[in-house]
Amino acid sequence: MKKVGVLGAGQLGRMLALSGFPLELDFHFYDTSGHPSVGLGDITIDTTANLENPELKRFLDEVDVVTYEFEHLPLQLTQYIESKTTLYPPSKSIEVCQDRALEKALFTKLGIPTPTYQIVRSLTDLESAVENIGCPVVVKTTTEGYDGKGQFVIRSNDQCDTAWKEIGDRTLIVESFVEFDRELSIIAVRKENDEMEVYPLAENDHHEGILRFSTAPAPKLSPETSELARTYIRELMHELGHVGILTLELFETKGGLVANEMAPRVHNSGHWSIEGTACSQFENHLRAINDFPLGCTGAKFPTCMINIIAEKGDINSIMALPYAHIHLYGKEERKGRKLGHITVQADNLEELKWRVKNVASFLPGCPDYNLIP
Ligand code: AMP
Numbered sequence: 096m097k098k099v100g101v102l103g104a105g106q107l108g109r110m111l112a113l114s115g116f117p118l119e120l121d122f123h124f125y126d127t128s129g130h131p132s133v134g135l136g137d138i139t140i141d142t143t144a145n146l147e148n149p150e151l152k153r154f155l156d157e158v159d160v161v162t163y164e165f166e167h168l169p170l171q172l173t174q175y176i177e178s179k180t181t182l183y184p185p186s187k188s189i190e191v192c193q194d195r196a197l198e199k200a201l202f203t204k205l206g207i208p209t210p211t212y213q214i215v216r217s218l219t220d221l222e223s224a225v226e227n228i229g230c231p232v233v234v235k236t237t238t239e240g241y242d243g244k245g246q247f248v249i250r251s252n253d254q255c256d257t258a259w260k261e262i263g264d265r266t267l268i269v270e271s272f273v274e275f276d277r278e279l280s281i282i283a284v285r286k287e288n289d290e291m292e293v294y295p296l297a298e299n300d301h302h303e304g305i306l307r308f309s310t311a312p313a314p315k316l317s318p319e320t321s322e323l324a325r326t327y328i329r330e331l332m333h334e335l336g337h338v339g340i341l342t343l344e345l346f347e348t349k350g351g352l353v354a355n356e357m358a359p360r361v362h363n364s365g366h367w368s369i370e371g372t373a374c375s376q377f378e379n380h381l382r383a384i385n386d387f388p389l390g391c392t393g394a395k396f397p398t399c400m401i402n403i404i405a406e407k408g409d410i411n412s413i414m415a416l417p418y419a420h421i422h423l424y425g426k427e428e429r430k431g432r433k434l435g436h437i438t439v440q441a442d443n444l445e446e447l448k449w450r451v452k453n454v455a456s457f458l459p460g461c462p463d464y465n466l467i468p
Contacts, residue, residue, distance in 0.1 A: 104125070280364040451464045
Protein backbone atom coordinates (compact mmCIF):
# COMPACT_ATOMS: atom_id res chain seq x y z
CA MET A 96 0.00 0.00 0.00
CA LYS A 97 1.34 3.44 -0.93
CA LYS A 98 1.55 6.00 1.87
CA VAL A 99 0.84 9.68 1.26
CA GLY A 100 2.38 12.20 3.66
CA VAL A 101 0.27 15.31 4.17
CA LEU A 102 1.54 18.56 5.69
CA GLY A 103 -1.41 19.89 7.69
CA ALA A 104 -4.14 17.89 9.39
CA GLY A 105 -7.44 19.71 9.03
CA GLN A 106 -10.63 19.05 7.08
CA LEU A 107 -8.94 19.17 3.67
CA GLY A 108 -6.58 16.41 4.77
CA ARG A 109 -9.54 14.48 6.14
CA MET A 110 -11.38 14.65 2.81
CA LEU A 111 -8.18 13.69 0.96
CA ALA A 112 -7.90 10.57 3.11
CA LEU A 113 -11.60 9.72 2.71
CA SER A 114 -11.18 9.78 -1.06
CA GLY A 115 -7.81 8.00 -0.98
CA PHE A 116 -8.72 4.91 1.06
CA PRO A 117 -10.74 3.37 -1.82
CA LEU A 118 -7.63 3.78 -4.04
CA GLU A 119 -5.67 1.70 -1.51
CA LEU A 120 -3.74 4.72 -0.27
CA ASP A 121 -2.72 5.16 3.33
CA PHE A 122 -2.03 8.50 5.06
CA HIS A 123 0.36 10.08 7.53
CA PHE A 124 -0.35 13.68 8.56
CA TYR A 125 2.35 16.08 9.75
CA ASP A 126 0.75 18.85 11.77
CA THR A 127 2.66 22.05 12.49
CA SER A 128 -0.28 23.88 14.12
CA GLY A 129 -0.65 21.78 17.28
CA HIS A 130 -4.39 21.37 16.61
CA PRO A 131 -4.97 18.48 14.21
CA SER A 132 -8.65 17.79 13.51
CA VAL A 133 -8.20 15.25 10.72
CA GLY A 134 -9.27 12.31 12.93
CA LEU A 135 -7.88 9.71 10.48
CA GLY A 136 -4.55 8.09 9.60
CA ASP A 137 -1.27 8.50 11.50
CA ILE A 138 -0.62 11.97 12.91
CA THR A 139 2.68 13.54 13.97
CA ILE A 140 2.50 16.88 15.77
CA ASP A 141 5.57 19.12 15.43
CA THR A 142 5.05 22.80 16.14
CA THR A 143 8.80 23.53 15.92
CA ALA A 144 9.15 22.86 12.16
CA ASN A 145 12.75 21.98 13.10
CA LEU A 146 14.51 20.22 10.22
CA GLU A 147 16.60 18.22 12.71
CA ASN A 148 13.53 16.78 14.43
CA PRO A 149 13.74 12.95 14.37
CA GLU A 150 9.94 12.88 13.94
CA LEU A 151 10.35 14.60 10.57
CA LYS A 152 12.91 12.01 9.48
CA ARG A 153 10.61 9.18 10.57
CA PHE A 154 7.70 10.79 8.63
CA LEU A 155 9.80 11.18 5.47
CA ASP A 156 11.15 7.62 5.72
CA GLU A 157 7.64 6.25 5.97
CA VAL A 158 5.86 8.02 3.11
CA ASP A 159 6.13 7.59 -0.69
CA VAL A 160 5.11 11.13 -1.62
CA VAL A 161 4.46 14.32 0.34
CA THR A 162 1.67 16.82 -0.33
CA TYR A 163 0.01 19.55 1.73
CA GLU A 164 -3.41 20.88 2.53
CA PHE A 165 -2.19 24.31 3.65
CA GLU A 166 0.19 26.60 1.76
CA HIS A 167 1.33 28.90 4.56
CA LEU A 168 4.19 26.58 5.43
CA PRO A 169 7.80 27.62 6.09
CA LEU A 170 9.56 27.48 2.69
CA GLN A 171 12.67 26.18 4.41
CA LEU A 172 10.65 23.14 5.51
CA THR A 173 9.10 22.41 2.12
CA GLN A 174 12.41 22.90 0.28
CA TYR A 175 14.10 20.55 2.74
CA ILE A 176 11.37 17.94 2.18
CA GLU A 177 11.74 18.37 -1.57
CA SER A 178 15.47 17.66 -1.27
CA LYS A 179 14.71 14.34 0.47
CA THR A 180 11.63 13.01 -1.32
CA THR A 181 8.92 13.88 -3.86
CA LEU A 182 6.89 16.92 -2.86
CA TYR A 183 3.79 17.57 -5.00
CA PRO A 184 2.84 20.28 -5.74
CA PRO A 185 6.49 21.42 -5.86
CA SER A 186 7.71 24.10 -3.45
CA LYS A 187 7.79 26.63 -6.31
CA SER A 188 3.97 26.54 -6.27
CA ILE A 189 3.98 27.18 -2.51
CA GLU A 190 6.52 29.99 -2.84
CA VAL A 191 4.42 31.82 -5.44
CA CYS A 192 1.00 31.14 -3.90
CA GLN A 193 1.98 32.17 -0.37
CA ASP A 194 3.17 35.59 -1.53
CA ARG A 195 0.66 37.90 -3.21
CA ALA A 196 3.50 39.91 -4.80
CA LEU A 197 4.91 36.85 -6.61
CA GLU A 198 1.42 35.70 -7.52
CA LYS A 199 0.47 39.03 -9.10
CA ALA A 200 3.84 39.16 -10.93
CA LEU A 201 3.09 35.72 -12.42
CA PHE A 202 -0.41 36.79 -13.54
CA THR A 203 1.14 39.84 -15.20
CA LYS A 204 3.89 37.78 -16.87
CA LEU A 205 1.28 35.45 -18.38
CA GLY A 206 -0.99 38.30 -19.48
CA ILE A 207 -3.75 37.30 -17.03
CA PRO A 208 -5.68 40.46 -16.04
CA THR A 209 -5.33 41.34 -12.34
CA PRO A 210 -6.11 44.54 -10.36
CA THR A 211 -3.61 47.41 -10.70
CA TYR A 212 -1.30 46.96 -7.74
CA GLN A 213 1.74 48.30 -5.95
CA ILE A 214 3.94 46.71 -3.27
CA VAL A 215 4.65 48.98 -0.27
CA ARG A 216 7.00 48.70 2.71
CA SER A 217 6.38 51.95 4.62
CA LEU A 218 3.60 54.41 5.45
CA THR A 219 5.07 56.92 2.98
CA ASP A 220 5.04 54.24 0.22
CA LEU A 221 1.45 53.40 1.14
CA GLU A 222 0.36 57.03 0.89
CA SER A 223 1.92 57.44 -2.53
CA ALA A 224 0.48 54.11 -3.80
CA VAL A 225 -3.03 55.15 -2.70
CA GLU A 226 -2.49 58.50 -4.42
CA ASN A 227 -1.33 56.76 -7.65
CA ILE A 228 -4.01 54.05 -7.80
CA GLY A 229 -6.85 56.20 -6.46
CA CYS A 230 -9.47 55.33 -3.82
CA PRO A 231 -11.03 52.97 -3.05
CA VAL A 232 -8.18 50.47 -2.76
CA VAL A 233 -7.82 47.14 -0.99
CA VAL A 234 -4.67 46.81 1.09
CA LYS A 235 -3.52 43.30 2.00
CA THR A 236 -0.56 41.70 3.72
CA THR A 237 1.52 39.99 1.02
CA THR A 238 1.81 36.81 3.10
CA GLU A 239 -0.34 34.82 5.53
CA GLY A 240 -3.70 36.49 4.78
CA TYR A 241 -6.76 34.29 4.24
CA ASP A 242 -10.56 34.52 4.56
CA GLY A 243 -10.32 38.32 4.38
CA LYS A 244 -7.87 38.51 7.34
CA GLY A 245 -4.99 40.97 7.00
CA GLN A 246 -7.01 43.27 4.73
CA PHE A 247 -8.15 46.88 4.87
CA VAL A 248 -10.26 48.84 2.40
CA ILE A 249 -9.07 52.45 2.13
CA ARG A 250 -11.88 54.71 0.93
CA SER A 251 -10.18 58.08 1.49
CA ASN A 252 -6.50 59.06 1.59
CA ASP A 253 -6.65 60.04 5.29
CA GLN A 254 -7.21 56.35 6.23
CA CYS A 255 -3.63 55.35 5.30
CA ASP A 256 -2.39 55.93 8.82
CA THR A 257 -5.10 53.68 10.36
CA ALA A 258 -4.53 50.97 7.74
CA TRP A 259 -0.78 51.00 8.35
CA LYS A 260 -1.34 50.76 12.13
CA GLU A 261 -3.81 47.92 11.73
CA ILE A 262 -2.06 45.63 9.25
CA GLY A 263 1.19 47.45 8.34
CA ASP A 264 4.73 47.32 9.71
CA ARG A 265 5.32 44.64 7.07
CA THR A 266 5.17 44.36 3.28
CA LEU A 267 1.70 45.16 1.92
CA ILE A 268 0.08 45.06 -1.48
CA VAL A 269 -2.22 47.89 -2.52
CA GLU A 270 -4.79 46.84 -5.14
CA SER A 271 -7.39 48.80 -7.04
CA PHE A 272 -10.90 47.98 -5.78
CA VAL A 273 -12.60 45.74 -8.34
CA GLU A 274 -16.32 46.39 -8.93
CA PHE A 275 -17.17 42.78 -9.68
CA ASP A 276 -20.52 41.22 -10.57
CA ARG A 277 -19.61 37.99 -8.83
CA GLU A 278 -16.73 35.87 -7.62
CA LEU A 279 -15.78 32.70 -9.48
CA SER A 280 -13.16 30.02 -9.04
CA ILE A 281 -11.70 27.46 -11.34
CA ILE A 282 -10.00 24.27 -10.19
CA ALA A 283 -7.76 22.08 -12.32
CA VAL A 284 -5.37 19.19 -11.92
CA ARG A 285 -2.06 18.48 -13.65
CA LYS A 286 0.29 15.54 -13.78
CA GLU A 287 4.07 15.65 -14.19
CA ASN A 288 3.66 14.74 -17.91
CA ASP A 289 1.57 17.95 -18.46
CA GLU A 290 -1.71 16.03 -18.69
CA MET A 291 -4.48 18.26 -17.30
CA GLU A 292 -8.18 18.16 -16.43
CA VAL A 293 -10.27 21.21 -15.54
CA TYR A 294 -13.45 21.40 -13.43
CA PRO A 295 -16.37 23.66 -14.38
CA LEU A 296 -16.18 27.11 -12.77
CA ALA A 297 -18.00 27.69 -9.48
CA GLU A 298 -19.84 30.85 -8.42
CA ASN A 299 -18.78 31.74 -4.87
CA ASP A 300 -20.74 33.74 -2.36
CA HIS A 301 -18.82 35.08 0.69
CA HIS A 302 -20.20 36.60 3.87
CA GLU A 303 -18.01 38.35 6.43
CA GLY A 304 -14.97 37.19 4.46
CA ILE A 305 -15.92 33.49 4.63
CA LEU A 306 -17.20 31.35 1.76
CA ARG A 307 -20.84 30.36 2.36
CA PHE A 308 -22.10 28.97 -0.96
CA SER A 309 -20.38 27.55 -4.05
CA THR A 310 -22.59 26.79 -7.02
CA ALA A 311 -21.27 24.72 -9.89
CA PRO A 312 -21.31 24.85 -12.80
CA ALA A 313 -21.51 28.65 -12.31
CA PRO A 314 -24.89 29.64 -13.80
CA LYS A 315 -25.14 32.03 -16.75
CA LEU A 316 -21.49 31.82 -17.67
CA SER A 317 -20.65 32.48 -21.30
CA PRO A 318 -18.65 29.78 -23.09
CA GLU A 319 -16.01 32.41 -23.95
CA THR A 320 -15.52 33.37 -20.30
CA SER A 321 -15.32 29.74 -19.29
CA GLU A 322 -12.77 29.01 -22.02
CA LEU A 323 -10.65 31.99 -20.98
CA ALA A 324 -10.57 30.81 -17.36
CA ARG A 325 -9.58 27.32 -18.53
CA THR A 326 -6.74 28.81 -20.57
CA TYR A 327 -5.52 30.87 -17.60
CA ILE A 328 -5.34 27.93 -15.22
CA ARG A 329 -3.68 25.67 -17.78
CA GLU A 330 -1.02 28.32 -18.41
CA LEU A 331 -0.45 28.83 -14.69
CA MET A 332 -0.07 25.10 -14.00
CA HIS A 333 2.27 24.66 -16.93
CA GLU A 334 4.43 27.66 -15.96
CA LEU A 335 4.70 26.53 -12.32
CA GLY A 336 5.40 22.90 -13.24
CA HIS A 337 2.51 22.25 -10.87
CA VAL A 338 1.51 18.67 -10.01
CA GLY A 339 -1.84 18.16 -8.25
CA ILE A 340 -4.80 20.50 -7.84
CA LEU A 341 -4.52 24.26 -8.38
CA THR A 342 -7.32 26.75 -7.65
CA LEU A 343 -7.62 30.18 -9.23
CA GLU A 344 -10.04 32.75 -7.76
CA LEU A 345 -11.43 35.26 -10.23
CA PHE A 346 -13.69 38.30 -10.27
CA GLU A 347 -16.22 38.51 -13.08
CA THR A 348 -16.57 42.16 -14.11
CA LYS A 349 -18.33 44.01 -16.93
CA GLY A 350 -14.91 44.19 -18.62
CA GLY A 351 -14.12 40.46 -18.25
CA LEU A 352 -12.29 38.21 -15.80
CA VAL A 353 -9.80 39.58 -13.28
CA ALA A 354 -7.56 37.19 -11.32
CA ASN A 355 -7.54 37.61 -7.55
CA GLU A 356 -5.44 34.82 -6.05
CA MET A 357 -4.42 31.16 -6.29
CA ALA A 358 -4.19 28.21 -3.92
CA PRO A 359 -1.87 25.29 -4.71
CA ARG A 360 -4.24 22.77 -3.15
CA VAL A 361 -7.72 21.39 -2.91
CA HIS A 362 -10.09 24.25 -2.16
CA ASN A 363 -13.33 24.92 -0.30
CA SER A 364 -14.97 26.02 -3.56
CA GLY A 365 -14.32 22.52 -4.98
CA HIS A 366 -16.06 20.50 -2.25
CA TRP A 367 -19.14 20.30 -4.52
CA SER A 368 -17.12 17.92 -6.73
CA ILE A 369 -17.38 15.07 -4.16
CA GLU A 370 -20.96 14.38 -5.18
CA GLY A 371 -21.03 16.61 -8.26
CA THR A 372 -18.49 14.80 -10.46
CA ALA A 373 -17.27 11.28 -11.16
CA CYS A 374 -13.84 12.15 -9.70
CA SER A 375 -13.66 14.78 -6.96
CA GLN A 376 -10.88 17.36 -6.54
CA PHE A 377 -9.57 15.24 -3.64
CA GLU A 378 -9.38 12.05 -5.66
CA ASN A 379 -7.88 13.77 -8.70
CA HIS A 380 -5.25 15.41 -6.51
CA LEU A 381 -4.24 12.00 -5.18
CA ARG A 382 -4.33 10.49 -8.66
CA ALA A 383 -2.03 13.25 -9.99
CA ILE A 384 0.55 13.07 -7.20
CA ASN A 385 0.67 9.25 -7.39
CA ASP A 386 0.88 9.18 -11.20
CA PHE A 387 -2.45 7.37 -11.59
CA PRO A 388 -4.74 8.17 -14.57
CA LEU A 389 -6.77 11.36 -14.03
CA GLY A 390 -10.54 11.12 -13.58
CA CYS A 391 -13.51 12.82 -15.20
CA THR A 392 -14.19 16.39 -14.00
CA GLY A 393 -17.54 17.08 -15.70
CA ALA A 394 -20.51 18.13 -13.51
CA LYS A 395 -23.33 15.61 -13.20
CA PHE A 396 -26.03 18.05 -12.00
CA PRO A 397 -26.40 21.67 -10.88
CA THR A 398 -24.80 21.47 -7.43
CA CYS A 399 -24.43 23.80 -4.47
CA MET A 400 -22.11 23.45 -1.49
CA ILE A 401 -23.19 25.21 1.71
CA ASN A 402 -20.59 25.76 4.42
CA ILE A 403 -21.61 25.10 8.02
CA ILE A 404 -20.05 27.93 10.00
CA ALA A 405 -19.82 28.38 13.80
CA GLU A 406 -22.90 26.28 14.74
CA LYS A 407 -23.97 22.90 13.44
CA GLY A 408 -27.64 23.83 13.60
CA ASP A 409 -30.46 21.38 13.13
CA ILE A 410 -28.43 18.61 11.47
CA ASN A 411 -31.06 15.97 12.21
CA SER A 412 -33.65 17.83 10.11
CA ILE A 413 -31.11 18.20 7.29
CA MET A 414 -30.41 14.45 7.51
CA ALA A 415 -34.07 13.81 6.79
CA LEU A 416 -33.85 15.62 3.43
CA PRO A 417 -33.36 13.20 0.52
CA TYR A 418 -31.17 15.65 -1.44
CA ALA A 419 -28.67 16.83 1.20
CA HIS A 420 -25.24 15.21 1.64
CA ILE A 421 -23.70 16.06 5.00
CA HIS A 422 -19.97 16.29 5.70
CA LEU A 423 -18.97 17.12 9.28
CA TYR A 424 -15.31 17.74 10.12
CA GLY A 425 -15.17 16.62 13.77
CA LYS A 426 -14.61 20.14 15.11
CA GLU A 427 -16.04 21.95 18.13
CA GLU A 428 -18.40 24.87 17.49
CA ARG A 429 -16.64 28.26 17.50
CA LYS A 430 -17.34 31.70 15.99
CA GLY A 431 -16.28 31.88 12.33
CA ARG A 432 -15.11 28.23 12.22
CA LYS A 433 -15.83 25.91 9.29
CA LEU A 434 -17.46 22.88 10.92
CA GLY A 435 -18.66 21.04 7.83
CA HIS A 436 -20.50 21.43 4.57
CA ILE A 437 -23.63 20.20 2.85
CA THR A 438 -23.92 19.40 -0.82
CA VAL A 439 -27.26 19.82 -2.54
CA GLN A 440 -28.10 18.71 -6.07
CA ALA A 441 -31.10 19.14 -8.31
CA ASP A 442 -32.15 18.53 -11.91
CA ASN A 443 -32.35 22.26 -12.61
CA LEU A 444 -31.39 25.62 -11.11
CA GLU A 445 -34.86 26.57 -9.87
CA GLU A 446 -35.16 23.33 -7.92
CA LEU A 447 -31.60 23.78 -6.63
CA LYS A 448 -32.40 27.28 -5.30
CA TRP A 449 -35.45 26.00 -3.47
CA ARG A 450 -33.54 23.06 -1.93
CA VAL A 451 -30.61 25.23 -0.85
CA LYS A 452 -32.93 27.74 0.83
CA ASN A 453 -34.61 24.87 2.65
CA VAL A 454 -31.27 23.47 3.93
CA ALA A 455 -30.11 26.99 4.89
CA SER A 456 -33.22 27.46 7.05
CA PHE A 457 -31.84 24.78 9.43
CA LEU A 458 -28.44 26.52 9.75
CA PRO A 459 -28.42 29.42 12.24
CA GLY A 460 -26.93 32.62 10.81
CA CYS A 461 -26.83 31.27 7.26
CA PRO A 462 -27.26 34.18 4.84
CA ASP A 463 -29.70 34.24 1.92
CA TYR A 464 -28.80 32.28 -1.18
CA ASN A 465 -28.77 34.78 -4.01
CA LEU A 466 -27.30 33.66 -7.29
CA ILE A 467 -26.45 36.20 -9.97
CA PRO A 468 -29.87 37.35 -11.28
P1 AMP B 1 -8.67 37.44 -0.78
O1 AMP B 1 -8.10 37.09 0.55
O2 AMP B 1 -7.68 38.12 -1.68
O3 AMP B 1 -9.35 36.29 -1.44
O4 AMP B 1 -9.83 38.51 -0.50
C1 AMP B 1 -10.97 38.20 0.27
C2 AMP B 1 -12.19 38.84 -0.33
O5 AMP B 1 -12.04 40.27 -0.37
C3 AMP B 1 -12.44 38.45 -1.79
O6 AMP B 1 -13.14 37.22 -1.84
C4 AMP B 1 -13.24 39.61 -2.30
O7 AMP B 1 -14.60 39.52 -1.89
C5 AMP B 1 -12.63 40.80 -1.57
N1 AMP B 1 -11.54 41.42 -2.38
C6 AMP B 1 -10.26 41.03 -2.41
N2 AMP B 1 -9.54 41.79 -3.26
C7 AMP B 1 -10.38 42.68 -3.79
C8 AMP B 1 -10.26 43.75 -4.74
N3 AMP B 1 -9.08 44.08 -5.29
N4 AMP B 1 -11.37 44.45 -5.05
C9 AMP B 1 -12.57 44.16 -4.49
N5 AMP B 1 -12.75 43.18 -3.57
C10 AMP B 1 -11.69 42.46 -3.22
